[in-house]
Amino acid sequence: MSATLAPEVRSVDGRSADPASARRSPRRPHSPLRPRKSVAFTLLMSIFILYSLVPLAWLVINATKTQSGLFSSFGLWFDDEFVLFQNIWETLTYRDGIFLRWFGNTLLYVVLGAGGATLLATLAGYGLAKFRFAGRRAVFAVVLGAIAVPGTALAVPTFLLFSQLGLTNTPWAIIIPSLISPFGLYLIWVYAVDSVPTEILEAARMDGAGEFRTFFTISVRLLAPGIVTVLLFTVVATWNNYFLPLIMLSDPTWYPLTVGLNQWNAQATGVAAQPIYNLVITGSLLTILPIVIAFLGLQRFWQSGLSAGSVKQ
Amino acid sequence: MTIARTAARRTLAVAATAALAVGALAACSTGADATGGGSPDDLDAALEAGGELTYWSWTPSAEAQVAAFEEAYPNVDVELVNAGTNTEEYTKLQNAIKAGSGAPDVVQIEYYAMPQFALADALVDLGEYGLDELEDQYSASTWGSVNVDGKLVGLPQDSGPMALFYNKTVFDQYGIAVPTTWDEYVDAARRLHAADPTKYITSDTGDAGFATSMIWQAGGRPFEIDGTDVTVSFQDEGTEKWTGVWNQLVEEDLLSTTPGWSDEWFKGLADGSIASLPIGAWMPGVLESSVADAAGDWRVAPLPTYDGTAVTAEHGGGGQSVVKQSENPALAAAFLRWLNSDPASIDVFLESGGFPSTTADLEDPEFVGLESEYFGGQKINEVLTQASKDVASGWSYLPYQVYANSIFGDTVGQSYANKADLNEGLADWQSQLVEYGNEQGFTVGE
Numbered sequence: 001m002s003a004t005l006a007p008e009v010r011s012v013d014g015r016s017a018d019p020a021s022a023r024r025s026p027r028r029p030h031s032p033l034r035p036r037k038s039v040a041f042t043l044l045m046s047i048f049i050l051y052s053l054v055p056l057a058w059l060v061i062n063a064t065k066t067q068s069g070l071f072s073s074f075g076l077w078f079d080d081e082f083v084l085f086q087n088i089w090e091t092l093t094y095r096d097g098i099f100l101r102w103f104g105n106t107l108l109y110v111v112l113g114a115g116g117a118t119l120l121a122t123l124a125g126y127g128l129a130k131f132r133f134a135g136r137r138a139v140f141a142v143v144l145g146a147i148a149v150p151g152t153a154l155a156v157p158t159f160l161l162f163s164q165l166g167l168t169n170t171p172w173a174i175i176i177p178s179l180i181s182p183f184g185l186y187l188i189w190v191y192a193v194d195s196v197p198t199e200i201l202e203a204a205r206m207d208g209a210g211e212f213r214t215f216f217t218i219s220v221r222l223l224a225p226g227i228v229t230v231l232l233f234t235v236v237a238t239w240n241n242y243f244l245p246l247i248m249l250s251d252p253t254w255y256p257l258t259v260g261l262n263q264w265n266a267q268a269t270g271v272a273a274q275p276i277y278n279l280v281i282t283g284s285l286l287t288i289l290p291i292v293i294a295f296l297g298l299q300r301f302w303q304s305g306l307s308a309g310s311v312k313q
Numbered sequence: 314m315t316i317a318r319t320a321a322r323r324t325l326a327v328a329a330t331a332a333l334a335v336g337a338l339a340a341c342s343t344g345a346d347a348t349g350g351g352s353p354d355d356l357d358a359a360l361e362a363g364g365e366l367t368y369w370s371w372t373p374s375a376e377a378q379v380a381a382f383e384e385a386y387p388n389v390d391v392e393l394v395n396a397g398t399n400t401e402e403y404t405k406l407q408n409a410i411k412a413g414s415g416a417p418d419v420v421q422i423e424y425y426a427m428p429q430f431a432l433a434d435a436l437v438d439l440g441e442y443g444l445d446e447l448e449d450q451y452s453a454s455t456w457g458s459v460n461v462d463g464k465l466v467g468l469p470q471d472s473g474p475m476a477l478f479y480n481k482t483v484f485d486q487y488g489i490a491v492p493t494t495w496d497e498y499v500d501a502a503r504r505l506h507a508a509d510p511t512k513y514i515t516s517d518t519g520d521a522g523f524a525t526s527m528i529w530q531a532g533g534r535p536f537e538i539d540g541t542d543v544t545v546s547f548q549d550e551g552t553e554k555w556t557g558v559w560n561q562l563v564e565e566d567l568l569s570t571t572p573g574w575s576d577e578w579f580k581g582l583a584d585g586s587i588a589s590l591p592i593g594a595w596m597p598g599v600l601e602s603s604v605a606d607a608a609g610d611w612r613v614a615p616l617p618t619y620d621g622t623a624v625t626a627e628h629g630g631g632g633q634s635v636v637k638q639s640e641n642p643a644l645a646a647a648f649l650r651w652l653n654s655d656p657a658s659i660d661v662f663l664e665s666g667g668f669p670s671t672t673a674d675l676e677d678p679e680f681v682g683l684e685s686e687y688f689g690g691q692k693i694n695e696v697l698t699q700a701s702k703d704v705a706s707g708w709s710y711l712p713y714q715v716y717a718n719s720i721f722g723d724t725v726g727q728s729y730a731n732k733a734d735l736n737e738g739l740a741d742w743q744s745q746l747v748e749y750g751n752e753q754g755f756t757v758g759e
Contacts, residue, residue, distance in 0.1 A: 068606050071580035163412035250369070250396040250405045250415065266398035268603075269574040271423075271471060271595045271629045272373050272667060275603050277576045 063087060063282045070277055087282040094279055099286075101253060102260040106239060106287075108171060109256055113178030113241075114234035121181050121230050125188025126219055130201065143189075146182035152243050159247045173248035174256070178238050184230035191226035192219070228301035232294070239291050257287045353443035356647035363388025364644050367417040369396045369406070370633070372470070374665035375421075378658050382651055391648065399423060403430075403715050409638070410435045416638040418645040419652075422467060423631030424458035425522065425710045425718070428538065430634065431461035432712040437635040438464040442646045447654055454627050454704035455670035462540070467634035468653040469670035470662065473593025474700035475526060475616045475628045478600070481689070482610040483512065483585040491614045495558040498617045502567040505588060513569035514562070516587045519726035519738075520573055521718035522629060524555075527591070529626035529708045531555040531619060535743075536711045543711065543757045545746045547739040554619055556735040564732050583607045591616055593628035594697040598666020601687045608686070613693045615700060623703045630670070668697065675701055713753060717746055 054076075061078055062070060064087070069079040091099050128139060158177055162168050167176070196219050204214040220227070242258040249255055252263065261283050268275035368379065368391050379393045394417065396402045403426055409416035410433065422430060430436050439445070445465050448456055455469035479491060484501075487508045492498040502514035517523060528535060533551025537544040562568050569587050571577045581587035583606045590596065600611055616625045633652060635645040652658050659671060663680070674680050675698045684690045711717050724745060728738030743759065750757035 067603075068583070070576055071583050071604075072606065159408060160412060163408075163415060166414075168412070168415055246401075247404075247408065250394065250409070252395055263395065263397060263401075266401060267371070268576075268579075269398055271473065271593065271599075271631070272665065273574065273599045273603060274373055275574075275576070275579060277579075 059281060059285050059288075063278075063285045065278060067276065067278045070281075083278075084282070087278050088286065091279045091282045091286065094276070098252065098260065099257075099283060102255050102257045103286075105171070105254060106256040106258075109174050109178060109241070109245075110235055110238045112175045114231065114238040116175070116179045117181040117184060117234040117238075118227060118231045120179060121184030121234075122188050122220070122223065122227055125185045125190075126192045126196070126215065126223065128185075129189045129192035130196065130198065130219075143182045143186055146180075147186060151177075155244050155247050158244070162248065168248050169251050169254065171254055174241070174245050174254075177244060178234075178241065181230065181234050181237075184234055187230055187233075188223065188226050192223060195226065196222045225301055228298055232298050235294055236291060257283070261287065353446075355643045356442055356650060359641065359643040360386050360389065360647045362644075363390075364641050365390045365392065366419060366639075366641065366645055366648055367392045367394060368419045368633075368648070369394050369402060369417040370421040371395050371398045371402065372421060372662075372665075372667075374662045374667065377661045377665075378652060381657055381661060382648065385651070385657065389644065389648065399426075400715060400719070406430065406435075406636075410636075414638065416636045418636060418639040418641065419633050419649055420636055421470075421631060421633050423629065424455070424469075424627065425525070425631075425714045427459060427466055427631070427634070428461045428710050428712045429715055431464065431466040432538075435637055436464075436466040437637055437639070437642050437646065438466065439468065439635065439646055439649070440465045442643065442650075444468065444646065444650060447650075450654055450672060451670050452672055452675060452701050452704075453706065454701070455630065455632070457706065457708075458627065458630075459632055462538070467632040468649055469630075469632040470653050471595055471630045471632075471667045472670040472701060473595050473628045473630035473668065474697065474704050475530065475591055475593055475625045476696055476700050477589060477591050477614045477616050478596055478611055479589035479614060480582075480585050480587075480607070480610050481612045483588045491612075492617050493615070494621060495617045495619055499558060499561050499567075502562055503565070506567050512586050512588055514567060515589050515591065516569035516571045516573060516578060516581060517559075517562075517729070518568075518570055518572050519722055519729040521721035521725075523573075523592075524721070524725065525710070526593075526626045526628040527555045527559070528552050529705060530616065530624060532624075532705065534707060534709075536709055538709055538712060541755050543750050543755045544759070545711070545743050545750070545757060546759050547736070547743050552739065553736070556739070558619075560735050563729055563735060566732060568729075579603055585610070593630060594668040594700060595629060595666075597685065597687065597693060597697075598668075601666065609689050611688055612691055613688065613696045615696060615703075623699075624705050625700045625703045626708070627704055630668075632670075711746065711750070712755065713746075713750060716749065717742075720745055 058076060061076060064082050064084040065073060065079045066081055066083050066087075069081055069083075073079040128136060154177075159168065162173050162176075167173050200218060200222075201214055204218055209217070240258060241256065242262070245254075245256050245259045246262075249259065252260065255263070261280055264276055264283065265280045267273065268277065363386070366389065368375070370393065375393055375395075379391045383389065383391060396405050396417075402421070406416060406420060406422075407430075410430075416435075427436075447468070451469050452472060454474070455472045459465060459467040459469055477491070483489075483505070484491065487505055489501045489504060490497070492501050498514065505512050505514055525535075528547075528551060531551040531554040533547070533549050533553075533555065535545060535547050535549065535552055569581060571581050571587065578587065582590075582600070582604045585607075597613075600607070604611075615623060618624055633649050635642055635649055639645045654671070656673075659669060659674060663669060663674065669675060669680075681694050681698050682692055683694055685693045721742060724742035725735060725738035727733075727741070728735045747757045747759055
């Protein structure tokens with residue numbers, strides 16, 4: 001849009017008002033709205049785009065092939081037969097529709113796990129940002145430390161703990177560990193410090209609002225972009241959670257999609273192998289769709305969240 | 314896809330060993346179990362009384378077998394759980410044993426992994442229920458695989474005596490005769506790859522199960538176990554015979570680098586770019602169901618040898634065991650007896666394309682004489698049942714073979730990747746296995 005702006009101004013009276021600027025016009029002026037184009041960076045970005053889009057394209061293309069078509073056709077182009085819908089149907093009905101069951105499980109873990117994690121992170125982050133109490137620094141140190149420990153490292157100790165409690169092989173074994181999101185807590189905390197002015201809270205208290213009312217009617221709205229950001233992170237993390245359910249669950253009826261699809265994939269190995277790569281690929285495509293939709297739907301909150309507070313208003 | 318899978322497996326293996334393999338020996342000390350004192354009569358009584366069992370298996374025939382069992386014994390309720398294919402299941406089983414609860418009553422375990430669970434004292438000695446009397450019913454090599462340290466820790470289900478599966482269409486096209494010795498095999502590899510650089514005699518990127526079976530056939534016995542005393546040595550004559558042959562294929566770049574069991578691998582089997590497979594006798598079922606496009610192309614021949622004397626090794630295959638955590642071990646043992654010795658169960662298993670371990674079936678004229686349509690009418694079972702008689706004896710796996718196999722890629726696999734001497738990779742594997750074994754409380758010599 002901005003690229004056409006300059007010529008339009010000049011064409012008001014049909015000719016250039018300033019000969020000097022007319023001579024300069026082949027050299028495009030650079031401004032924050034129209035930054036200088038760098039060949040190297042464009043090339044680099046193109047490589048990154050290819051890098052991220054080729055696997056997606058591969059997935060979409062190969063979800064349209066039969067099992068034998070996968071073996072006999074070129075990977076990045078379509079086979080003669082187009083069986084996408086048949087593949088989807090087979091994926092949804094294979095082994096009495098276990099895929100739908102896994103889909104439901106994943107949804108359950110995401111709603112309770114990611115939803116709960118966001119709620120807890122919001123409550124705790126806000127509390128730590130806006131209230132002064134003894135031990136705040138200690139909590140801060142613990143949270144920062146917790147961010148540094150990867151979840152994978154905790155999976156086995158968590159398993160042993162849960163098996164003592166008799167919780168392994170139940171949905172709780174996935175949901176409870178998902179409720180903890182130190183990174184989300186930290187994000188809300190940092191965000192709340194700037195985006196919820198203490199003056200507003202004081203005004204609300206003066207008007208007689210209780211702490212909970214202040215939180216839910218005022219602070220939550222101010223925190224919304226931050227909450228959505230945390231929600232996105234936790235949703236993606238729970239949706240893609242693989243290692244924890246792999247260790248915790250041995251009964252396929254409680255598997256999430258990630259572990260279930262890997263089980264289908266592993267079927268192709270060894271004695272009595274039954275490869276169903278077409279279903280694995282179609283299943284993977286179906287698995288990433290909701291997360292793509294969630295991202296597209298939530299990203300506008302996210303963008304406004306990232307820029308909020310960056311400029312003093 | 315395959316890279317992700319390998320990475321995931323590695324993570325799994327590391328995690329499994331990090332915290333859980335410790336449990337292997339810890340379980341030894343708490344082995345004061347309640348089982349024991351059973352008898353064959355107990356099994357019949359248990360079937361009569363009925364009860365509930367959990368059975369972990371990834372075998373495709375398991376579902377139909379359980380259904381047939383429940384029909385025959387309506388008082389028994391068997392819950393079939395597919396807890397994952399091979400290593401995934403072993404990790405979960407090891408987890409459950411370490412945790413003290415959550416293990417199934419009956420579990421599918423491949424032969425190579427059985428010593429690991431047996432020596433961790435996690436499996437019931439089926440001799441206590443008189444199942445050792447079934448010895449005559451099974452081929453000698455599979456029976457040897459389920460007897461660990463003087464105990465009967467499982468009953469064999471399938472077996473995998475190795476044979477050479479080759480693509481006759483490709484062999485004929487380039488005028489290559491079916492090799493009977495490994496020297497001829499290397500020669501065939503050179504000629505095929507020279508004639509068409511897109512074609513390879515076989516694919517091998519370093520697979521522990523394959524390598525150990527090849528060493529087994531060559532007469533190598535790298536692992537020796539006596540209680541907690543273990544010896545690991547790849548410097549014996551047999552191992553060097555195998556590396557002498559295989560080094561030529563690796564160093565001259567005559568092996569396809571397509572990883573086994575990947576989609577590309579199946580593709581290679583279908584289009585002829587992988588022209589042969591030295592592999593277990595269970596392969597026909599896999600070829601028929603998963604490489605259907607190549608029907609008529611494949612044939613089976615005895616595994617090539619070093620000196621012309623027929624000898625082969627077991628590759629893959631496994632059985633089922635009763636876990637000590639079981640609250641009803643007599644019923645579990647009764648189910649297992651039915652599963653792996655009752656003709657009704659074995660018929661279901663054979664129908665699914667499995668290769669039996671039971672001598673009655675291995676000698677059944679109908680089975681032996683079967684003309685396989687997929688193999689162009691060849692009586693493949695004549696070759697395969699002969700192979701099951703030619704399996705060399707005296708082999709044993711490590712009591713931590715699952716871990717050992719998981720680090721094969723990082724050690725011997727490097728020799729494959731660098732087209733370098735396999736003996737160096739094996740030496741590296743050996744030193745890591747010695748170190749790990751000692752850490753686990755075994756006394757490991759070289």
